[in-house]
Amino acid sequence: MAMARSSSLVLVAFALLCCYASTVSSQGNSSDGFLSCLTASIPRQLVFTPSSPSFTPLLKSSIRNPKFFTPSTVRPLYIITPTNASHVQAAVLCGRRSGLRIRVRSGGHDYEGLSYRSVRAESFAVLDLSSLRAVRVDAQAATAWVDSGAQLGELYYAIGKASGVLGFPGGLCPTVGVGGHFSGGGFGMLLRKYGMAIDNVIDAVLVDAKGRLLNKNTMGSDVFWALRGGGGESFGVVVSWQVKLLPVPPKVTVFNVPVTASQGAADLVTRWQQVAPALPEDLIIRVVVQQKTANFQSLFLGTCDALLPVMSSRFPELRFNRSDCREMTWIQSVPYIYLGSASTVEDLLNRTTAESVFSSGYKATSDYVRQAIPRDAWASIFAKLAQPNAGLMILDPYGGQIAAVPESATPYPHRAGVLYNIQYMNFWSMASGDGAVQTRWIREFYAFMAPFVSSNPREAYFNYRDLDLGENVVVGNVSSYQAGMVWGQKYFKGNYQRLAMAKGQIDPDDYFRNEQSIPPFANSR
Incomplete structure (x- = not known):
């Protein structure tokens, strides 16, 4: 079925190329030319200009960081909402013909908002893939095709509906777009068992800069390698991805154990650094450190009875006991871990950006730790996290399957030797200011952490994109x-x-x- 679909789309691509090949680079920058070209190939109701009443709500709909929704933000001239691959091809070809660049948005979670805004003043259009979000699961083959505009929650939901014993190792946040997530790597609570999302991508359908529709075999091995973690919006527009689904048991166990500074949180995090990367692959324990508390969050691919002796022998310092266990199916664990105990599986289908989320801006960056941070440094870290306007740290342990993959197998290189990844985040109310104080705290804290993290280079995760690390020069x-x-x-x-x-x-x-x-x-x- 997938091959037949790809073949028919290739015919559409060929027809479009025949129409535009003679003029694709003959004109200069002309937004009017782009619009007239576009509306000849795409239904008018799928193209929005700033004068359209739907333009601003559509632009806002997938902005996850509202600091990029201000009057000073450089916004697109047009938003295109394709419903099939031929619309994507037409947008690319019209953009090339008129000299107008295209930015591509799947879920809108890009930490620097580069999928829908420009840092410098320039003319561009946004290709919003939110209408391209089909998920087709083949439980018998343990594979799925998922469009780039689908969100992770929709992918997980479809997998859970198709099978109670299959899962996929993507990220935690259900509103993250598949296209951007896969383009940068993608990891979550199954990373120690099954590695990155990109480690389990087996095919892709790409619209390149010539408007061609390519798959794994026709794009070439180097390009297919690059798509899987090499950064979104660099090589073309990935319309859909084929992924390998992985076995999960009928019952998993989750827990969340908070430990305060007065209860010895600094000692426990110091110990966790050694324990977490060496645990059995079926068990991951991540830590969210905020203010004076470390929350130890876990997913175990098994029952509480099986987990208890592992924790007792490997991490007795946490004082984990049966009352901490919550048993459920894998698909139930996905919203439980991220959205809380009152959430349901159906909540994974909620694509809406809540107004409460939209009211908070944020700044983020990342690090990788290859040598355990000393206990006295952790005492200083907890003191800094207790400061006014301080942010938080999320620590994701490595080891297991993510470390078993060679650095060169995919663009994502942070593999063997990494103890854990750090994500730093700081939030502020958009009503109270521009976040300058919180952003300064992140930058100063990042500088403070330099002696304790990787160096030469100081590694960072592309999906936690940070323009402080540098920008392109044209x-x-x-x-x-x-x-x-x-x-x-x-x-x-x-x-x-x-x-x-x-x-x-x-x-x-x-x-x-x-x-x-x-x-x-x-x-x-």
Whole structure:
């Protein structure tokens, strides 16, 4: 079925190319030309201009960080909401023809908002994939096709409906878009058992800068490698992904054990650093550290009876007992862990950005820890987290399957030797200010952490994108490879050059670009 679908879309692509090939780069920058070209190929009701009453609500609908919804934000000239791959192809071809660039949004969770805004003043359109969100699960083959506009919650829900013993190792937040999540790597509570989301991607359908519709076999091995973790909006528009589903038991166990500073949280986190990466792969214990409390959150692929002796022998300091256990199915654990004990599986289908979420701006960044942080440093960390306007830390342990994959197997290089990943976040009320105080706290705390985390390069996670790490510099209308190394090696280490070479194969003119997209290697200035 999937192959038949791909074949029919290739015919559409060929027809579009025949229409536009002679004029694709013959015109200069013309937004009017883009609109007239677009409306000849896409139903008018799928194209929105700022004068449309639906434009602003649509733009806002997937903005997860409201600090990028202010009068000073550089907004798109148009929003296109494709309902099939031919609409994506038309948008790309019309953009090339008129000289108008396209930014691509799936879930809108990009921490710097680069899927729907520009840092510099420039004209662009947004390709909003929210109407491309089909999920097709083949439980017998243990695979699924999922469109890039689907959210993780929708993917998990479809898997849970199809089978009670299959799961997928993606992230926790159900409103994250599949397209962006897979493009940067993607990990969650199954990372120690099954690795990254990208480790389980087996095919993809890509619209490239020429408007061609390509799959794993026709895009080439280097480009297919690059798509799986090499950064969104660098190589084209991935319309859909085929993923491998993995076995989960009929019953899993979750727990959340809070420990305050006065109860010895600093000692426990110090000990956790050694324990968590060495636990059996069926068990993950992450830590959320905020103010004076460390919350130890866990998913175990088994029953409470099986978990108790493991905790007793491997992490007795936590004083875990039967009353801490909550047994449920894997699909029930997904909303339980992220949304809370009152949530239901149906809550995974809620795509709406709550007004309470939209009222809070945030700043985030990341680190990787390869050597355990000393206990006295943790005492200082807890003191800083107790300051006014302080943020929080989320610690995700590695080891297990994520570490078993070679660094070069996918663009995501943070594998063997990593004890855990750190995400730093700080929030503020949009009604109370611009977040300058909270942002300064994050930057100062990030500087404080430098002696305790990876170095040369100081590693970072692309899906926690941070423009403080560097921005592209355009030279001769193409992003500079050398300038991109400043941020690129932090995210991708030694894989950065191979990514740039793949970019040179599929998009040498750098049509798909933003402030942290992969530059083509050919431009080595």
